[in-house]
Amino acid sequence: MSIVTSSRQRAREEGRINRPRRQGLTDHQLALAMVLPAAVLIIIFAVYPFAIAVWNSFSEVDINTGATNFIGLDNFQSVFTTPAILASMGRSAVWTLANIVLQVLIGVAVALLLNADLRGQGVFRGLVLFPYMVPAIVVALIFRFMFNDVTGVINFGLQRIGLIDEPMSWLSDPDMLMTTIVLVNVWKYSPFFMIVVLARLQTIPQGLYEAVSVDGGGWRHRFTAVTLPAIVPVVLAGMMLRTIWTAYDFDLPFLLSNGGGPGGAAVTVPLEIRQLAFEQQSIGQASALAVIAAILLTGASYFYIRGYGRVVKADQ
Amino acid sequence: MSTVDLPGTSPVTGGTSTTHRQRRLSPVRAAQYVMMAVVLFFAVGPLVWVVINAIRPETEIAAYPPKLLPRELTGEHFASLFGLYDFGTYLINSFVVSIVATVLALVLGTLAAYAMARFDLRAIRAVGELSLVAYLIPPILVLVPVTQILFGSGLGDNRAALAVLYTATLLPFALWILRPYFSGIAVDIEEAAMIDQCTRFGAFLRVVLPQAVPGLVSTGIFTFNAAWSEYLFASTVMTTTSKLPANAAIFLLMGQMGTGSWGLLMAAAVTLVTPVVVLFIFAQRWLISGIGDGAVK
CATH class of the missing domain: 1.10.3720.10 (MetI-like)
Structure with missing residues (x-):
């Protein structure tokens, strides 16, 4: 910036910029004017609501007027003593963990495959990325159709190849539902890791692999000595973002389970938050649950960031 | 994204890029193509299936066992x-x-x-x-x-x-x-x-x-x-x-x-x-x- 200002001053001294005063916003004013609209929107729709959510979590809130009445930690206490809410937290833990583990494993494996110099890999890369772009409602429609108990093509296919004898109730059996929505979510979001890891793999200099080969290392050695250290940082960074987004994902579990599923078997924390707020009209409890989730995920992020720092440092 | 076009390395196979180009099709390569086909099937298959069922009549959709290809095409679903x-x-x-x-x-x-x-x-x-x-x-x-x-x-x-x-x-x-x-x-x-x-x-x-x-x-x-x-x-x-x-x-x-x-x-x-x-x-x-x-x- 200093370069720019100085050159501008120089230009002004040379008398080339001679403008009426009102057009001449200073750089400071211009800069502030440029960020202002974005800042205002972000404050109105993200920061301020977040502050309200925190305040609501300590209050009893009238759903019609929005009037609040401070009640301290009561909402938090009831969150931790209501079995349905605790159950949603348990489901969220399973949902998030299963998703992240599967997505990382599949994402890394496919990224290695996409980087293996196969013919037609340009097309592969494009097509494999595709599920990531499909809207959640379309994903829900697709898989509600395919996982359909009676005429669904997945039951048919699995019976045909002999993996199952009877049609399975993928979406109507409460014990099965979570597995199904995890599988579908993995289908949609694994491409995220594929792309992130692939981008990193492509920056590894060929020479590093050759060096290991020259030293007599096999493919396993090449993987642990070169590939793995290179991709661990990006995988960790990706895991952090995906952990947050998966834990908070409302759309896919809600739409695929048709609003929570039989017996609420797919009611994770986000679904529970909306249910508490708009069906049970307990905004205070909904907010308390949201705040608890935010604290837990901030904690999780901290561990990722620390792990990331350690890996990057060890690398240098 | 100039890096996208760089020749990829093959850390999994262990083949360097020169050897596997000379060989016709090593078993490892073949396995990789098969895996790629499986991945593609899972990634794109569901979408293909949806398109097929959007343009076939309801009677065909409900038929069991399902037929892979439509016998009859219709625009009635889009129309309604x-x-x-x-x-x-x-x-x-x-x-x-x-x-x-x-x-x-x-x-x-x-x-x-x-x-x-x-x-x-x-x-x-x-x-x-x-x-x-x-x-x-x-x-x-x-x-x-x-x-x-x-x-x-x-x-x-x-x-x-x-x-x-x-x-x-x-x-x-x-x-x-x-x-x-x-x-x-x-x-x-x-x-x-x-x-x-x-x-x-x-x-x-x-x-x-x-x-x-x-x-x-x-x-x-x-x-x-x-x-x-x-x-x-x-x-x-x-x-x-x-x-x-x-x-x-x-x-x-x-x-x-x-x-x-x-x-x-x-x-x-x-x-x-x-x-x-x-x-x-x-x-x-x-x-x-x-x-x-x-x-x-």
């Missing part, structure tokens, strides 16, 4: 979707809201990202940090207060308000992606333009912006796709059925129709995914670099 169920209205709602949100997010995001990349002021740094925090605040956390704010100010059930709300939720992402683009554009040319009688802002418009077009395209595609796919806010802050975006409308349809009309639902799925496919084909290279940028930079 747009005729009987007035899907066009919802689609227009979706288009208008998504396009307005995308354009606003791009314009405001570009202005702010440029200022952040060029001016090192305390207030601007604070906005940068704020937007990073906002990027990590998920919709479900602010859903209840945002609903209160909108309905409290008489802006509930309003498509323009929904578009502005989307803009606000997309802005942090847009800033995150766009800022490095502007940092990467040399200041020299701006200075040159300013010496040639341009204002600072004029230099930004005429000289800097054209160079940032790839960044703007990839950001635009992502923001459009996010707005196009959004369900949670749309279904909560819109209460009049005719004002609903298509996502929320389909979910209502799904509830009303049950399983007797899969053809119609598949037609809706195909219709809703088509703009995404078009964008996707149009901008594949940008997308691939975009996802990487958003995640790790």
Whole structure:
């Protein structure tokens, strides 16, 4: 910036910029004017609501007027003593963990495959990325159709190849539902890791692999000595973002389970938050649950960031 | 993304790039092609299946065991979707809201990202940090207060308000992606333009912006796709059925129709995914670099 200002001053001294005063916003004013609209929107729709959510979590809130009445930690206490809410937290833990583990494993494996110099890999890369772009409602429609108990093509296919004898109730059996929505979510979001890891793999200099080969290392050695250290940082960074987004994902579990599923078997924390707020009209409890989730995920992020720092440092 | 075109290495096979090109097709290579085929089958198969079922009659869809290829093609599902169920209205709602949100997010995001990349002021740094925090605040956390704010100010059930709300939720992402683009554009040319009688802002418009077009395209595609796919806010802050975006409308349809009309639902799925496919084909290279940028930079 200093370069720019100085050159501008120089230009002004040379008398080339001679403008009426009102057009001449200073750089400071211009800069502030440029960020202002974005800042205002972000404050109105993200920061301020977040502050309200925190305040609501300590209050009893009238759903019609929005009037609040401070009640301290009561909402938090009831969150931790209501079995349905605790159950949603348990489901969220399973949902998030299963998703992240599967997505990382599949994402890394496919990224290695996409980087293996196969013919037609340009097309592969494009097509494999595709599920990531499909809207959640379309994903829900697709898989509600395919996982359909009676005429669904997945039951048919699995019976045909002999993996199952009877049609399975993928979406109507409460014990099965979570597995199904995890599988579908993995289908949609694994491409995220594929792309992130692939981008990193492509920056590894060929020479590093050759060096290991020259030293007599096999493919396993090449993987642990070169590939793995290179991709661990990006995988960790990706895991952090995906952990947050998966834990908070409302759309896919809600739409695929048709609003929570039989017996609420797919009611994770986000679904529970909306249910508490708009069906049970307990905004205070909904907010308390949201705040608890935010604290837990901030904690999780901290561990990722620390792990990331350690890996990057060890690398240098 | 020049790196995309570099010859890949093959850490898994252990074959160096020279040896496996000379061999006809080693077992490892063959296995890799088979795995690739399996991955493709899983990635694309479901979409193909949906398209097939959107254009075959209901009797064929319900037939068991299912036939892979349609015996008879029909447009009846699309016809009743747009005729009987007035899907066009919802689609227009979706288009208008998504396009307005995308354009606003791009314009405001570009202005702010440029200022952040060029001016090192305390207030601007604070906005940068704020937007990073906002990027990590998920919709479900602010859903209840945002609903209160909108309905409290008489802006509930309003498509323009929904578009502005989307803009606000997309802005942090847009800033995150766009800022490095502007940092990467040399200041020299701006200075040159300013010496040639341009204002600072004029230099930004005429000289800097054209160079940032790839960044703007990839950001635009992502923001459009996010707005196009959004369900949670749309279904909560819109209460009049005719004002609903298509996502929320389909979910209502799904509830009303049950399983007797899969053809119609598949037609809706195909219709809703088509703009995404078009964008996707149009901008594949940008997308691939975009996802990487958003995640790790």
